[in-house]
Amino acid sequence: MSELNKVIHEPARLRIMATLISLRKDEQIDFGSLGKLLELSDGNLGSHLQKLETAGYVDIEKTFEGKRPKTYVALTAEGGKAFRAHVKALEKILYE
Amino acid sequence: MSELNKVIHEPARLRIMATLISLRKDEQIDFGSLGKLLELSDGNLGSHLQKLETAGYVDIEKTFEGKRPKTYVALTAEGGKAFRAHVKALEKILYE
Numbered sequence: 001m002s003e004l005n006k007v008i009h010e011p012a013r014l015r016i017m018a019t020l021i022s023l024r025k026d027e028q029i030d031f032g033s034l035g036k037l038l039e040l041s042d043g044n045l046g047s048h049l050q051k052l053e054t055a056g057y058v059d060i061e062k063t064f065e066g067k068r069p070k071t072y073v074a075l076t077a078e079g080g081k082a083f084r085a086h087v088k089a090l091e092k093i094l095y096e
Numbered sequence: 097m098s099e100l101n102k103v104i105h106e107p108a109r110l111r112i113m114a115t116l117i118s119l120r121k122d123e124q125i126d127f128g129s130l131g132k133l134l135e136l137s138d139g140n141l142g143s144h145l146q147k148l149e150t151a152g153y154v155d156i157e158k159t160f161e162g163k164r165p166k167t168y169v170a171l172t173a174e175g176g177k178a179f180r181a182h183v184k185a186l187e188k189i190l191y192e
Contacts, residue, residue: 004107004110006107009105009107011100011102011105014100014189014190015189018189018190087190090186090190093110093111093114094110094114094183094186
């Protein structure tokens with residue numbers, strides 16, 4: 001039976017991964033824009049990103065722009081692979 | 097933002113609903129066959145079906161065949177509607 005990926009299946013993380021995979025290769029999105037786009041609070045987004053980072057699915061880069069801290073998020077190659085496998089597993093359940 | 101249905105999104109329940117929606121209208125499947133098909137234990141399947149029944153998404157009919165108790169499961173109209181809405185919400189996240 002095709003296995004759903006529990007890290008990715010959770011609704012907020014599914015949205016995060018779908019957003020990241022729609023970026024160009026190696027493109028980053030900043031934390032604030034991602035939260036606004038997905039209507040997630042900073043705390044909520046931060047906690048989900050941490051889980052995705054622990055799984056090796058996203059890279060999180062903390063930097064400064066002038067004196068302001070800024071956080072950028074990007075999909076890893078492993079994250080892209082895992083997301084595509086998850087979508088395939090979903091499609092198998094929904095359409096086959 | 098399109099909302100995922102938390103009752104349906106859970107992996108085992110997504111599989112149950114996808115199986116039931118593939119039946120003909122008003123067709124039932126027996127509990128044992130459903131569990132075998134989805135590789136779910138009786139306890140696990142029973143607990144998920146209870147949640148789906150509470151939400152009004154499935155009908156559960158307990159009956160006897162001779163002296164053996166037999167349980168049949170079918171999708172309700174409301175369940176079909178909720179499942180289709182959930183698939184639409186998923187597709188919106190995955191493909192738009």
